[in-house]
Amino acid sequence: MRIGIPKLDELLGEIELGSTVLIETIGEIGIEIAIEALKRNKEKSAVFLTPRLKKRLEHIFELGEVVYLTLGEDFAPQELFKVTHALRELPEDRFIAVFLIQPLLIFHPSQRVYRFFAELSDIANARGIILMTMIDKRLVDERTLATFEESATHVIDIVEVIQGFKIIRGLRIKKSPKKISGFYKLKIKDGNVEVGELLG
Numbered sequence: 001m002r003i004g005i006p007k008l009d010e011l012l013g014e015i016e017l018g019s020t021v022l023i024e025t026i027g028e029i030g031i032e033i034a035i036e037a038l039k040r041n042k043e044k045s046a047v048f049l050t051p052r053l054k055k056r057l058e059h060i061f062e063l064g065e066v067v068y069l070t071l072g073e074d075f076a077p078q079e080l081f082k083v084t085h086a087l088r089e090l091p092e093d094r095f096i097a098v099f100l101i102q103p104l105l106i107f108h109p110s111q112r113v114y115r116f117f118a119e120l121s122d123i124a125n126a127r128g129i130i131l132m133t134m135i136d137k138r139l140v141d142e143r144t145l146a147t148f149e150e151s152a153t154h155v156i157d158i159v160e161v162i163q164g165f166k167i168i169r170g171l172r173i174k175k176s177p178k179k180i181s182g183f184y185k186l187k188i189k190d191g192n193v194e195v196g197e198l199l200g
Contacts, residue, residue: 001096001130003033004040007195008171012154013178017095017128020121022152024137024145029169030158030186032193034098034132035060041096042066048083048099060191067094080104080116087123087131097124098132105139114147121151149175158186170199 001015015021023030038045039062046067047057054068069086071079087097099120104113117133124131135148149155155175161168170183185196 001037001041004036005033005193005195007184008033008156008193011173011179011181011184011195012156012176015130015154016177017130018125019130019153020124020151021130021132021154021156022148023132023134023156023158024149024174025134025158026138026160027136028134029160029188030156030171031100031134032188032191033156034100034134035063035191036193037096037132038063038066038098044094045096045098046086046090046094048086048097050103053100076107084116084119084123087120087129088127090127090129095128096130096132101133102136102139105136110140110144114144114151117148118151153177159183168199171195 002009003012023033035057038047042063042065046069048069048071049057050072051070054070057063071082083099090097101113101117104116120131123129135145137145140148152175155173157172157174159170161170169186169188171186172183173179173181183199185199187194187196
């Protein structure tokens with residue numbers, strides 16, 4: 001699979017079936033990366049999301065063929081079971097599943113969320129599904145973040161650096177079967193993502 005962002009695809013290479021792609025970010029910066037992957041692979045994709053995020057994504061015309069699996073806003077324990085069950089039962093013609101993990105960290109202890117994430121990764125690997133997830137780095141400590149990285153096959157790290165009065169965003173490949181990279185300039189404007197030149 002390719003995400004659809006040229007420089008990012010060059011850095012990551014082909015993402016094999018059974019992979020787990022973890023996007024480490026701040027807030028929802030970088031959700032556009034997941035959206036680009038959905039646009040490029042819409043006829044093969046499913047998204048596990050809250051009603052609020054569903055409303056946001058439904059306005060994107062290019063995502064018409066994506067299957068939406070809507071969850072409750074509070075991610076109660078039965079919702080977590082619903083996700084693992086739905087991932088196991090995902091139709092054979094769908095091989096990309098996107099799940100945004102950060103809402104869980106608001107309602108559950110980080111270790112429980114990690115165990116859930118590891119279970120999703122195991123299911124994705126066994127079923128040959130590419131699982132793409134996002135985690136807000138501010139909600140976990142470095143040790144916990146490292147455990148999430150251990151269960152992922154690919155890790156995309158997004159940072160924000162303040163230089164004077166400017167905020168510069170960067171992106172690097174922190175883990176990948178192909179290679180790791182330095183930080184590249186990340187521009188997000190009007191929902192479009194561009195990975196530019198190598199920073200410093």
